[in-house]
Amino acid sequence: NAGVTQTPKFRVLKTGQSMTLLCAQDMNHEYMYWYRQDPGMGLRLIHYSVGEGTTAKGEVPDGYNVSRLKKQNFLLGLESAAPSQTSVYFCASSEKGGGYNEQFFGPGTRLTVL
Amino acid sequence: GQNIDQPTEMTATEGAIVQINCTYQTSGFNGLFWYQQHAGEAPTFLSYNVLDGLEEKGRFSSFLSRSKGYSYLLLKELQMKDSASYLCAVIDSNYQLIWGAGTKLIIKP
Numbered sequence: 001n002a003g004v005t006q007t008p009k010f011r012v013l014k015t016g017q018s019m020t021l022l023c024a025q026d027m028n029h030e031y032m033y034w035y036r037q038d039p040g041m042g043l044r045l046i047h048y049s050v051g052e053g054t055t056a057k058g059e060v061p062d063g064y065n066v067s068r069l070k071k072q073n074f075l076l077g078l079e080s081a082a083p084s085q086t087s088v089y090f091c092a093s094s095e096k097g098g099g100y101n102e103q104f105f106g107p108g109t110r111l112t113v114l
Numbered sequence: 115g116q117n118i119d120q121p122t123e124m125t126a127t128e129g130a131i132v133q134i135n136c137t138y139q140t141s142g143f144n145g146l147f148w149y150q151q152h153a154g155e156a157p158t159f160l161s162y163n164v165l166d167g168l169e170e171k172g173r174f175s176s177f178l179s180r181s182k183g184y185s186y187l188l189l190k191e192l193q194m195k196d197s198a199s200y201l202c203a204v205i206d207s208n209y210q211l212i213w214g215a216g217t218k219l220i221i222k223p
Binding site for chain 2: 004040041042043044045058059090097098099100101102103104105106107108
């Protein structure tokens, strides 16, 4: 089992460019999440999904869009990148939501916007 | 607002014991997680507490006091590989995870 995988691992964009980050999980988890992690701050939830075909906004959704067309994949899109979106992006999945919902994380994507 | 406080950085000696504290003020409480994150890597699950008391798992233990909004992670017999950031996260009343900024633990020989 690969667990949670993310592509690409690194990316450099110019302001205004667009890109899509791909997350895939092979654990048949219902819930999937996109976070960003910035120095000195906790993980912040961008968007999440509670099942195939569903998405919901998290704490910092502006400037991002997501899609979950297949249960195992969760895509994060940046339509017009800004320097403020320079960050490390983590995808995570969990079997379910609610109380005990251990999240399994992918290795992260390091994005720099110039 | 919701807030989770952890020390930014701690230093300890190999073989010793260290306690990493976490205090939280959240809208509701449905459990608390501790995760470990080595530099440049993904967070990995360490422990989960939902009831008051101590949960022990090998060299790591986690304690929770819901009335005080307080938890700690206790690491015994420290090893160099324990050098990492330790993240505290609380599940709020909406079942969302609220994350602390993490505590960077430096282990010295």
